Amino acid sequence: MSYDRTAVVFVNLGSPKESTPKAVKQFLKEFLGDPRVIEVNPILWKIILNLIILPIRSPQSAKRYETIWTPEGSPLVVETEKLVGGMGQRLGKKFPGLFCTYAMRYGDPSIANVVRNLHLEKGFQKILLVPLNPQYSATTTGSVMDALCDVLKTMRSQPEIRMVRDFHNEDAYIEALAKSISDFWKKHSPLGEKGKLVLSFHGMPQSYVNKGDPYQDQTVVESDLIANRLNLKSDQWIRTYQSRFGKDVWLQPYTEPTLVELAKKGTERIDIVCPSFITDCLETHEEIEGEARKAFLDAGGKEFNYIPCLNAQDYWLDLFSDFLGKHLNGWEEQS
Ligand SMILES: C=CC1=C(C)c2cc3[nH]c(cc4nc(cc5[nH]c(cc1n2)c(C)c5CCC(=O)O)C(CCC(=O)O)=C4C)c(C)c3C=C
Numbered sequence: 622m623s624y625d626r627t628a629v630v631f632v633n634l635g636s637p638k639e640s641t642p643k644a645v646k647q648f649l650k651e652f653l654g655d656p657r658v659i660e661v662n663p664i665l666w667k668i669i670l671n672l673i674i675l676p677i678r679s680p681q682s683a684k685r686y687e688t689i690w691t692p693e694g695s696p697l698v699v700e701t702e703k704l705v706g707g708m709g710q711r712l713g714k715k716f717p718g719l720f721c722t723y724a725m726r727y728g729d730p731s732i733a734n735v736v737r738n739l740h741l742e743k744g745f746q747k748i749l750l751v752p753l754n755p756q757y758s759a760t761t762t763g764s765v766m767d768a769l770c771d772v773l774k775t776m777r778s779q780p781e782i783r784m785v786r787d788f789h790n791e792d793a794y795i796e797a798l799a800k801s802i803s804d805f806w807k808k809h810s811p812l813g814e815k816g817k818l819v820l821s822f823h824g825m826p827q828s829y830v831n832k833g834d835p836y837q838d839q840t841v842v843e844s845d846l847i848a849n850r851l852n853l854k855s856d857q858w859i860r861t862y863q864s865r866f867g868k869d870v871w872l873q874p875y876t877e878p879t880l881v882e883l884a885k886k887g888t889e890r891i892d893i894v895c896p897s898f899i900t901d902c903l904e905t906h907e908e909i910e911g912e913a914r915k916a917f918l919d920a921g922g923k924e925f926n927y928i929p930c931l932n933a934q935d936y937w938l939d940l941f942s943d944f945l946g947k948h949l950n951g952w953e954e955q956s
């Protein structure tokens with residue numbers, strides 16, 4: 622019994638190759654050109670994107686990427702690589718012969734190239750796709766599925782496929798997040814009377830949810846599970862949505878204005894986590910650790926603590942590999 626012809630592909634969103642305006646433009650062109658991400662008339666959007674959004678946004682975005690770039694590259698890519706290495710070791714022990722790798726939804730390595738290479742060149746017959754998005758959204762998980770189907774369409778002989786749709790309410794994930802928060806309180810100091818825990822989820826246009834995207838519901842279920850696991854009273858924590866893009870109404874309450882309001886109303890300390898992201902990235906380092914911190918402190922807040930994403934921490938990878946075991950069990954080669 623072996624898993625020699627089974628591969629696990631972790632899929633993250635992706636990052637520009639470099640923090641230059643040119644590389645950021647190339648990345649944003651693919652990302653914002655995805656009809657799952659921006660739902661407007663595609664012809665009109667192509668014109669607006671190329672003539673207005675990309676020329677303005679790319680240099681601005683490149684400056685933001687510049688502030689988080691590491692000698693090894695984008696944090697999202699660096700952390701994804703560490704996670705995949707750690708998961709490969711763990712899953713390899715449980716499922717002998719199993720191969721773990723990663724793909725990015727936008728940029729490189731693309732889902733198409735990775736799946737083609739695994740199946741057509743290396744002969745893997747079974748592929749488990751694991752988008753690193755705890756909550757399902759058409760803009761993220763749905764788009765990964767689209768990209769997967771696009772490459773499968775080009776194959777005469779297709780591999781067998783499984784995909785993790787979401788894990789927002791999985792014990793393994795809730796336990797890991799709750800542990801990262803309670804460990805922080807043990808090492809640092811408890812939240813205290815004038816402190817609040819903020820669960821800041823990535824936002825999306827309200828209209829997407831109105832049309833049936835289950836993302837917001839899943840953020841509600843998940844944050845209640847975390848608060849229960851941590852025994853928090855309702856006035857000790859709040860759920861917010863970050864990263865608004867464009868002028869549409871997005872999911873509310875918005876993270877940064879909420880932090881400012883809390884500071885003005887006497888909250889002195891904020892401890893904040895970003896549960897939409899498994900790996901730290903632009904949206905956590907720059908938007909939360911940088912901009913949101915500044916906004917809270919400028920508005921009179923006294924202490925702002927960013928609790929990092931789960932990334933490749935050992936206890937999380939142990940729990941994550943147990944969880945993925947459920948998707949891999951019974952999939953071994955019978956011959
Ligand atoms: C309409 C626009 C966007 C939607 C919808 C959206 C949903 C969404 N995104 C993530 C995760 C990430 N987004 C990241 C960056 C980013 N997101 C948008 C826009 C939308 N996201 C933009 C324009 C950008 C680029 C940066 C910028 O110019 O502001 C990232 C970070 C990537 C990195 O390289 O670090 C992540 C991760 C989720 C989970 C989500 C819906 C739930």
Ligand SMILES: [Fe+2]
Nearest residue numbers: 823824864904
């Ligand atoms: Fe985003």
Ligand SMILES: [Fe+2]
Nearest residue numbers: 864865904908
């Ligand atoms: Fe952002």
